[in-house]
Amino acid sequence: MNFGGYCNKVAWVDLTTGQIEYKPIDEEDARKYIGSRGLGAKYVFDNGPEVDPLGPENILCLMTGPLTGTDVNLSGRIAVCTKSPLTGTIVDSHHGGWSGARLKWAGLDGIVFKGKSEKPVYAYVENGEVSLHDASSCDAWGKSVPVAVKKLQEIHGEKDVSVMTIGVAGEKMVSFANIMNEHDRASGRGGTGAVMGSKNLKAIVVKGVHANRPRPVNKEGFKEAHAAALEQLKDEDYTTSPRKGGLSVYGTNVLMNMVNAIGAMPTRNAQSTYFEPHEMISGETIEETILVGNPTCHACPVACKKEVEITEGAHAGLRMESFEYESAWAFGANCDLSDAAAVSALIASCNEYGLDTIESGNALSVTMEASERGLLDGDGLAWGDSDGMLELLGKIATREGIGDDLANAPAKAAMKWGAPEISMSVKGMSIPAYDPRGIKGMGLGYATSNRGACHLRGYTPAAEVVGNVLHSTGVTDPLEVEGKAKLTIIFQNVHTVTDCLNICKFATFAENLDTFAAQYSTITGNPMDADGLLKVGERVFNLERYYNNLAGFGEGSDYLPERFLKEPADGPGSKGQVCELDVMLEEYYTERGWVNGVVPESKLKELEII
Numbered sequence: 001m002n003f004g005g006y007c008n009k010v011a012w013v014d015l016t017t018g019q020i021e022y023k024p025i026d027e028e029d030a031r032k033y034i035g036s037r038g039l040g041a042k043y044v045f046d047n048g049p050e051v052d053p054l055g056p057e058n059i060l061c062l063m064t065g066p067l068t069g070t071d072v073n074l075s076g077r078i079a080v081c082t083k084s085p086l087t088g089t090i091v092d093s094h095h096g097g098w099s100g101a102r103l104k105w106a107g108l109d110g111i112v113f114k115g116k117s118e119k120p121v122y123a124y125v126e127n128g129e130v131s132l133h134d135a136s137s138c139d140a141w142g143k144s145v146p147v148a149v150k151k152l153q154e155i156h157g158e159k160d161v162s163v164m165t166i167g168v169a170g171e172k173m174v175s176f177a178n179i180m181n182e183h184d185r186a187s188g189r190g191g192t193g194a195v196m197g198s199k200n201l202k203a204i205v206v207k208g209v210h211a212n213r214p215r216p217v218n219k220e221g222f223k224e225a226h227a228a229a230l231e232q233l234k235d236e237d238y239t240t241s242p243r244k245g246g247l248s249v250y251g252t253n254v255l256m257n258m259v260n261a262i263g264a265m266p267t268r269n270a271q272s273t274y275f276e277p278h279e280m281i282s283g284e285t286i287e288e289t290i291l292v293g294n295p296t297c298h299a300c301p302v303a304c305k306k307e308v309e310i311t312e313g314a315h316a317g318l319r320m321e322s323f324e325y326e327s328a329w330a331f332g333a334n335c336d337l338s339d340a341a342a343v344s345a346l347i348a349s350c351n352e353y354g355l356d357t358i359e360s361g362n363a364l365s366v367t368m369e370a371s372e373r374g375l376l377d378g379d380g381l382a383w384g385d386s387d388g389m390l391e392l393l394g395k396i397a398t399r400e401g402i403g404d405d406l407a408n409a410p411a412k413a414a415m416k417w418g419a420p421e422i423s424m425s426v427k428g429m430s431i432p433a434y435d436p437r438g439i440k441g442m443g444l445g446y447a448t449s450n451r452g453a454c455h456l457r458g459y460t461p462a463a464e465v466v467g468n469v470l471h472s473t474g475v476t477d478p479l480e481v482e483g484k485a486k487l488t489i490i491f492q493n494v495h496t497v498t499d500c501l502n503i504c505k506f507a508t509f510a511e512n513l514d515t516f517a518a519q520y521s522t523i524t525g526n527p528m529d530a531d532g533l534l535k536v537g538e539r540v541f542n543l544e545r546y547y548n549n550l551a552g553f554g555e556g557s558d559y560l561p562e563r564f565l566k567e568p569a570d571g572p573g574s575k576g577q578v579c580e581l582d583v584m585l586e587e588y589y590t591e592r593g594w595v596n597g598v599v600p601e602s603k604l605k606e607l608e609i610i
């Protein structure tokens with residue numbers, strides 16, 4: 001394969017035998033699936049849909065794209081692709097920081113782990129080579145994320161080094177354990193950390209230097225394309241413009257007040273759509289009170305990360321950089337907690353155990369509603385009880401008491417407790433911070449996402465909340481149903497493209513497919529236009545759907561929790577609304593060319609999947 005931007009080298013590591021093979025990337029695969037999420041999905045698909053997610057036969061792919069680690073804006077991300085132990089679907093989960101860029105600079109496009117090591121190990125990557133090391137003798141196994149990172153940095157240094165590790169939750173195979181990178185960045189959703197734990201793989205340590213970054217095939221062309229992209233990013237005053245746009249100044253938590261204002265804030269496990277004290281945990285309040293820094297990722301002038309420090313009270317001394325909207329919602333509105341310091345402590349606790357904050361917040365809110373209904377004899381948890389919440393997080397991570405039920409998935413716990421309807425989940429994955437009664441397109445997005453109730457497979461709130469018109473649909477009213485099928489499909493396909501290139505989705509607030517195509521073409525030397533990219537996005541989305549169909553998700557597998565369909569919203573902005581999923585779903589399937597959620601053979605052939 002002769003495309004620029006790639007190392008043309010993927011390490012295939014068999015943890016059972018310790019054998020490591022290096023394989024080039026097939027040029028046809030690079031054309032059809034680009035890289036990162038696309039190539040990862042192809043590898044997971046080829047490995048078969050019937051594998052046990054926590055069995056040695058499942059593969060765990062850490063994949064970069066052809067733009068990763070280059071000068072392209074926001075190009076530091078990495079995808080983790082596998083079969084999810086939370087949902088049983090295919091899953092991809094991405095994180096930012098520098099690990100993706102450093103993997104590329106270290107000479108690899110990706111690493112695929114299969115099998116299971118007899119003893120706990122970690123992988124070390126440098127100069128295009130992977131080596132496996134004992135994770136017990138360096139005392140990383142059994143340790144929290146920050147302690148494991150410190151121990152591995154003591155051995156391999158900090159300069160030019162990224163540590164991606166699981167915490168105790170991953171070792172215990174909690175179904176929503178994540179993989180943490182650089183302390184506070186997470187491949188959060190779908191339980192990728194549990195897959196790592198099932199393989200006895202504690203961490204992946206990567207050493208890569210910037211001087212070894214890939215250079216564009218067409219240097220002059222790239223210079224021009226990159227300058228245009230940077231201008232778009234800087235000119236977008238409402239969102240991405242450095243130190244001007246809302247995303248840059250307040251981080252993702254700029255959404256707290258905006259989403260609440262339209263009555264789309266799932267509150268107390270979505271029993272309400274409005275959180276009265278929303279301002280106390282909003283991006284604006286955080287910026288005025290506890291914000292101490294604006295960290296960023298590789299090649300990103302937006303710097304949306306928000307570092308906070310607590311100086312008073314029970315959590316004094318806490319400092320962390322992931323006061324994100326989704327996490328603040330998960331423990332805040334969702335659990336009826338408006339104390340920003342306590343919310344910070346809960347997020348930090350998840351980061352230490354290596355737990356997905358969104359699923360963890362849902363685990364707590366399901367427990368709270370179950371307690372309210374009198375279903376949990378003596379094990380209850382009251383709304384907003386932050387000490388109790390912290391304690392229960394620890395029990396989930398170590399699988400103690402009812403923590404063990406929740407560790408198997410909040411949806412499974414709700415079923416065991418006799419109230420499956422209190423789990424706000426789709427295909428086993430719990431919802432993030434948007435109530436489908438107040439943002440209808442997001443409801444369709446949750447139902448049709450290939451990894452369960454996820455906002456990032458098709459981020460329609462960009463149009464429905466922020467008013468960002470990504471393509472020709474022009475629909476922005478969050479309560480409108482008509483046109484939401486097309487809107488959702490456009491967002492799903494575009495985000496699949498950015499995940500295959502692996503650039504941060506936030507770039508799409510300012511840049512467009514033409515800009516991405518120009519940069520891709522000049523870096524790789526493979527000519528591509530916006531339509532070509534969209535076709536890749538559609539192909540990869542369909543490949544994932546086909547995998548799920550073969551894994552048992554047949555007709556009728558796209559749904560929403562009944563609460564969103566039958567219990568009218570109560571908050572200002574959406575009062576009286578329910579989500580009319582059936583209407584949108586019918587239009588969606590017609591547009592996709594699917595039969596009630598199943599990809600027909602004709603579509604697979606049209607997209608050259610089979």
Ligand code: SF4
Binds near residue numbers: 295302505
């Ligand atoms: S916008 Fe935020 S998450 Fe995206 S690359 Fe920049 S700092 Fe990282």
